Amino acid sequence: MKPIQEIGLIVGRELKKNLRGVKGLILLALSLIGGTAVALLLVKAFQRKLEGANPEVLRQAQGELWSEWFHDKAVGEHLSTAPISLVFMLPLCIWLSPALIWLAGFDGVSGEVQHRTIRYWTVRTRRVSYYVGKFLGLWATITVMTLAMHLLMWIVTLSQGLYPVGDVLLWGPRLWLVSVPIVGAWCGIAVLIGSLFRTPITSLLVVGFSFFGIFVLGSFVPFILDSMVRGGGSPTANVLRGFYPNGYDVFMLSPKIERVAIGLAACLAFAGVPTALGAFILEKKDV
């Protein structure tokens, strides 16, 4: 049996377990309702401000909004024609994902190490396959959850009839796909940190603190640093932003292919390096 087959079987089980379990269903329901509701409220607020404006003014305002939001004029321009509800869904989804990953994935490995359930697997599958299966299983689970959130928004947007069906079907998957590598990056980090501990409660706390730490260092501190430099653009802030997976959405939204490639490569590195490290540690340790 090849490692890929082992991984496939474990991913299938993880998906089934996560999406069928009470925890998974609650997370899915909350993210669906909460995510869609917040996105629609943001859309409403934006549209209220520009009530009665002609489509060209609306498009321009949208371009300015996204330029400001993503700190990138080209991206703002690029997104100016996209259905606004779908674009709002992306940052919301990216913001919600770490919380979903934290709650859905903190005990993926530690829960099975604590009660030695992992022992049923390690006599049948390579530990590397087990670990990679756990990581990919979590990634697939959260990807399905974010797809559900986006799908709901596509349906809502289509039912509003404000945008042509083609625009929704073109921009919807494109925007959802941007979230997929970012979700992978957070999953890689969560599974690594979670697997270092034998008790799920420790994993829960340490993964939570780590995610918060990454947010503070990669988003909040650069924001402060930028505000302290006249005209913005602190070099330290830019370096710190590089360690924040959510910051790569702007790369993958770019109309320039090389920027998309950089964003993709960074996210895959965030996912791959911790996964390789975690698999190596599990391979070496006693279970």
Add this chain to the structure above:
Amino acid sequence: MSESTAPVSGAPASAPPPSEDAPESQSPASYRAAGTTGKKKKKHADIAVRLSNVTKRFGDNTAVNSVSLRIRGGSVYGLIGPNGAGKTTTFSMLAGYLRPTEGSLEVLGFSPTNVPALRGRLGVLPQDAMLPASDKVGEFLVHMGRLQNLSAEEAEKEARETLAEVEGKDWWDQKCGTLSHGMAKRVGIAQAFLGDPEVVLLDEPTAGLDPRIAYEVRQIIKGRKGRATLIVSSHNLQELEEICDGAAILDRGRLVASGSISELTGSAEEIHIKIAPGPLPLQKVIDLPVVKHAEFVEETRDLVIYFERKQTDAETVIGQALWVLLQDRVMISGVTKGRGLEKRVIDLTDNG
């Protein structure tokens, strides 16, 4: 420490050479199709398990200390010892959960961590390992079978068969988290037997079970005799004496004795006759030609008769000794062959 070998049962076959890069093992189904083994009887490796100077330390604590052991294919072998003797640590190293600090282990000629080579050939019932609570029994067993390289159909068939073997076929749709301790133990045994593995490690298979369920589990294990090399650890020495061909006795991480059950208990060399109060013709017993030596322990009223295992057997000695005793109207309350495993273990491990 010298190596010790368990008795042979089943025809010997050469074990594959040890190699980490061994090819993927055949699935049980393909084994059977190839005609190399049947469901009931199969060829066993000459040496199924080998430990060479195995030591495991946890910090300053040495859990297993330079243990060497060989267990022949097809035998039912017991790992015996008091708490903290190193049984579970030895088991965990054999199952690949723990790595030895020193020395080496082989299962069917491979390192226990060589999963591709041992896939489907090694079954393990880990002690105190919880079943995944949210999985249904059937889907858990099928998933385990699939990871043993069985097709979906084969895995389901095997899962249903092994579940029926542990008398749990009605639990197929029950969640593992809702099973009682005894049911969970039997599902654990079912997963260990899944795919008819050549070597099965059972760590405390009857621990915490009520006597009736423990009896049933013993019957299940006995039913597997001859189909696999079974290695069982248990605190219940009567149980091990009943089901094992051989055993190793561990104490504080060291191997203190090993061999066949009759060797360990001395059942081929001595008999014990419990005598009721009254006179005893000890000299008449000593004068019997089959008796090497006899002694009477007044305190316990235990007549111990030693004999030469190469010249006679226990049954002959029992017959002749009883004949002499009954002629003198001695009241007899019990006869046992050997010292009993329990007494032997206490003798070997209770030395401070």
